[in-house]
Amino acid sequence: MTINLVIKPEVAAVLKERGIKEDEVKTLIDWAETTKEKFVDSTKNLHWTTKAVGNANLSAVYKPAGTGFELVTAYGFKVMQKGITDYITEDTTDWVYARTNEKVTRITADWEYIGVRRLASALGCKSCPTAYLEEYMATKTIAIAQMLLEKKKGS
Amino acid sequence: MSTLPELSFPAINADWHAHATKRFAGPFVGVNFDRVDVDPVILPYAAIQSGFGLKEFYQNPRLGMASVCWTNEMHDLLSVGHWFYSNVWMRELGCTLKYTDTLPPIVDGARPIQKPEDVDKLVPVDVSGIEKGPTFTELTSGYDFMKNGPLAGFFVPIHWGFCPTAMSAEMVGVDKFMLWTIKQPKLCHKIMDTIVDTSANAAIAIAKRYGFAMMVIGGVLANSDLLSPAKVKEYGVDYHIKLVKKAFKGGAGPQLWYHLCGNHSRDLALWKDLIMSPFTVMHVGYKGKESYPIKEIKEMWGNRATIMSNVDTKLMYRGHPKEVYEVSKQMILDGKDSPRGFVHGCACEVPAYTPSANIYAMVKAAREWGKY
Numbered sequence: 001m002t003i004n005l006v007i008k009p010e011v012a013a014v015l016k017e018r019g020i021k022e023d024e025v026k027t028l029i030d031w032a033e034t035t036k037e038k039f040v041d042s043t044k045n046l047h048w049t050t051k052a053v054g055n056a057n058l059s060a061v062y063k064p065a066g067t068g069f070e071l072v073t074a075y076g077f078k079v080m081q082k083g084i085t086d087y088i089t090e091d092t093t094d095w096v097y098a099r100t101n102e103k104v105t106r107i108t109a110d111w112e113y114i115g116v117r118r119l120a121s122a123l124g125c126k127s128c129p130t131a132y133l134e135e136y137m138a139t140k141t142i143a144i145a146q147m148l149l150e151k152k153k154g155s
Numbered sequence: 156m157s158t159l160p161e162l163s164f165p166a167i168n169a170d171w172h173a174h175a176t177k178r179f180a181g182p183f184v185g186v187n188f189d190r191v192d193v194d195p196v197i198l199p200y201a202a203i204q205s206g207f208g209l210k211e212f213y214q215n216p217r218l219g220m221a222s223v224c225w226t227n228e229m230h231d232l233l234s235v236g237h238w239f240y241s242n243v244w245m246r247e248l249g250c251t252l253k254y255t256d257t258l259p260p261i262v263d264g265a266r267p268i269q270k271p272e273d274v275d276k277l278v279p280v281d282v283s284g285i286e287k288g289p290t291f292t293e294l295t296s297g298y299d300f301m302k303n304g305p306l307a308g309f310f311v312p313i314h315w316g317f318c319p320t321a322m323s324a325e326m327v328g329v330d331k332f333m334l335w336t337i338k339q340p341k342l343c344h345k346i347m348d349t350i351v352d353t354s355a356n357a358a359i360a361i362a363k364r365y366g367f368a369m370m371v372i373g374g375v376l377a378n379s380d381l382l383s384p385a386k387v388k389e390y391g392v393d394y395h396i397k398l399v400k401k402a403f404k405g406g407a408g409p410q411l412w413y414h415l416c417g418n419h420s421r422d423l424a425l426w427k428d429l430i431m432s433p434f435t436v437m438h439v440g441y442k443g444k445e446s447y448p449i450k451e452i453k454e455m456w457g458n459r460a461t462i463m464s465n466v467d468t469k470l471m472y473r474g475h476p477k478e479v480y481e482v483s484k485q486m487i488l489d490g491k492d493s494p495r496g497f498v499h500g501c502a503c504e505v506p507a508y509t510p511s512a513n514i515y516a517m518v519k520a521a522r523e524w525g526k527y
Contacts, residue, residue, distance in 0.1 A: 079433070085459065088428045091396070108431050108459070116184050118433035118495065119459050136404045144367050145409040145433040152180035 003030050004068025011071050018075055018139075024053070025060050025074045032060075039095040039104050039123070039132060046072065048095065050132050052080065059138065077138040078146055079111035081131050085119060093123060100127045107131055111142075116149055160221030160300070163205070167228055172308055175227070175234035181527070182461045182496020183434055191491050191525030192498050193518050194233050194463065195471070195505040198240075199259070200514075201226035203507050210254045213240060216297030224309045230514050236309040238297060239371060242325060243315055244357050247280045247288040248349070250325060262325045274342045279352035282405075285360040295364065302365065312365035314407055316354035317373025317414060319394045323347045324376055336386060347390065351398045358398075359405030369410035369434075370402060374426070378417035387422040392429065399430040410434040413460075416503050418443055423455065435460040440502040441467075446482075449489040453497075461496035466517065472506040476516040483520035491525050499525065 005026050007015070015022065032038040032049035039048045047069070050059040057080070061072040086108040095104035107124040109131035110117055120142060122131040133142060174189070181188040201222040202212035212219040216238055224236040240259040246252055249267030252260040268274055285291050301310040316322075323346045324332035335343050361368040376382075377391025399411065409432040415423070420442045429435075437460040439447045446465045456462050464486040470478060483499060490497040499521050505514070 086427065091428070106430075111433065113433075116433075118183070119431045119435065120433050121430045140406045141403050141409045141432055148409070149184060149433065153184045153186070 003033065004066070005029060005062070006065050006068065006070040008070070011073065015074055020058065020074050020076060024058060025071060028053075028058050028060050028074075029062055029069060029071075036098040037130070038098045040098050041094045042096075043094045047098075048132065050130060055080075057081075057133075059133065059135070061135070073135060075135050075138050077133055077142050079113040079120070079133075079142055081109055082112050082117060083110040084108070084124060084131060085110055087124070087126060095123065097125050097128045100125075102127050104128070104132075113146055113149055114153055116153065118145075120145075160218045161304070163218065164221055164225045166305060167224060167308075171228055171231070172234055175231070176308070179234045182498060185496070187496070187527035190527060191487050191521045192233065193230075193521050194498050194500045195230075195466075195509075195514055195517060196501055196503065197223050197226050197230075197232065198238070198504045199507040200505050200509055204229070204511060208256060209258075209507050210256050212238075213260055214254055216293055217300040220297045220301055220309075221306060224306050227309075230511075231518055232514075234309065235311045236301060236306065237311070237313055237371075239313065239315040241317055241321065241373070241375065243317075243322075244280070244285070244288075244290050244350075244353050245322060245325060246290060247285065248277075248326065248353060266326060266328050268327045268346065271339060271342055274345050277345060277349040279349050280356060282356045282360045282363070285353070285357045291357065291360055294361075298361075298365065311410070312361050312368050313371055314354075314358035314361045314368040314402070315371035315373075316351075316358070316398055317371060318375035318377065318391075318416070319347060319351050319354065319372070319398060320374070320390045321376035322354075323350045323390075326350070329376075333381065336382070336390060340389075343390065347394050348397075351394050352401065355398050355401035355405065355407075358402035358407035362402075362406040362408075367409065368402070368407040369412065370399060370407055371412045371414060372398060373414040373416050374419070375414075375416040377422075378415070378419055379421040380418045382422075384422045384425060388425050391422075392425050395426075395429055403430070403432075408432050408434075410436075412436045413438065414503075415439045417441060419447065423447070423452075427455065427459070431459065436463055436498070437461070438463040438465070438500065440465055446486075446502055449486050453490055453493045457493040457495060459495065461498060462490060462493050463498045463500045464490055465500060465502035468501050468503050468506055471501055471509045471513050474513065476510075476512045479513045479516035480520050483517045484524045487520055487525040491527075 060074040062069045088106040091106035102125040199209040199212040205222040253263035418441045437456045
């Protein structure tokens with residue numbers, strides 16, 4: 001692991017609250033920088049990557065800082081991507097897929113959790129292999145959905 | 156009869172509720188249980204069946220919610236309660252609501268927007284303003300009663316914003332608004348932005364208080380009878396997307412019930428671009444004057460969301476049980492294998508004075524043809 005990553009105290013506190021280790025984030029960003037599997041928003045100078053790690057996914061938003069990067073946020077979610085059903089190409093964003101420079105738009109992806117498959121909106125593009133769940137979707141909508149699925153499945 | 160719900164209804168049968176809860180969860184977790192669930196969208200029908208008036212249903216949310224729960228047990232329907240009406244969050248924007256014996260609350264008197272210049276003064280109500288307003292106060296009196304009392308098992312905090320187009324039209328008057336969609340589209344969009352931002356803030360306020368907020372959104376005025384498909388997209392679909400995005404960012408959801416009321420014969424395909432969550436229900440009313448065929452809804456939406464059927468509300472009100480049973484049977488046979496789940500329902504809220512025999516006809520069809 002070679003990257004230099006600055007994590008400010010307020011971001012470190014968020015990581016702690018979410019149970020995310022700094023080394024996991026460093027490994028993720030290192031992988032994103034090596035493979036270019038990331039989205040880039042040049043208007044805000046932000047980078048965003050996401051990757052399945054074991055039975056969950058880890059996402060990180062970061063920006064260049066000095067010879068390395070500064071972490072903006074990181075979050076996890078447990079639903080696993082199983083496919084993409086719709087590309088809503090007119091709902092555009094400022095993100096582009098770093099490997100192809102393709103514009104990132106809203107998509108509808110198929111997700112699986114505890115054996116249940118349901119759809120949820122995310123961001124992606126036709127050449128992106130991965131659907132990216134925005135932080136609010138992952139930490140609010142999907143987090144509650146995961147809890148309700150656990151409860152309903154057990155009811 | 157008491158208007159205190161605690162004194163008006165016996166305790167709910169816990170065994171029935173546990174069974175109904177498992178059945179209700181089925182479509183969403185991919186494990187169908189017992190039979191197709193039935194949701195005729197019970198609202199003041201419940202109050203009438205319980206010996207109260209339609210006006211009381213809306214003026215006393217605690218009583219209204221309790222009567223829905225009781226009626227759900229009576230007819231073996233859903234394990235969750237609900238209570239809503241269409242002209243919501245309007246008082247916060249300057250409208251006056253009138254309660255009548257025959258209709259849900261209607262906007263009464265002079266509209267807040269009389270002339271184009273009034274539109275410039277419109278400002279969305281923020282979360283704090285919503286929390287202090289009459290709608291939230293009224294709603295939370297019912298929700299707190301549900302959450303903290305014997306009906307807690309029925310409680311789902313629901314935000315409803317239907318229909319952004321119709322609510323915007325009420326701010327001006329429907330005729331004038333429809334004319335403005337052609338002659339003054341910028342004004343219409345300013346009104347709709349205000350309505351949608353206010354409604355999203357209301358969803359956020361509910362989520363803030365209760366941890367989450369199921370969203371019920373209707374495309375009532377944005378349909379093929381009144382608008383071209385392009386206008387349905389401009390004034391309906393796009394604002395649904397804006398509303399849900401903003402509300403989700405503030406913590407609302409994850410449940411989404413899209414209720415496309417009225418005729419969607421020319422515009423249904425446009426709605427597939429809506430924001431989706433793992434708990435999305437798609438409910439479409441009519442294709443022309445007929446219930447939208449379930450086979451077609453299943454083909455378009457079955458792989459995307461839980462779908463809900465649509466017995467014509469006129470049939471529920473005027474038809475005989477045999478007709479309701481036969482229509483229900485066909486809908487259930489067409490929809491029960493929908494990949495992401497199926498619920499048997501009415502095209503819209505069941506009319507308040509529907510014969511109870513017709514609700515029974517829906518349930519009987521589900522028991523006999525909707526077995527899993």
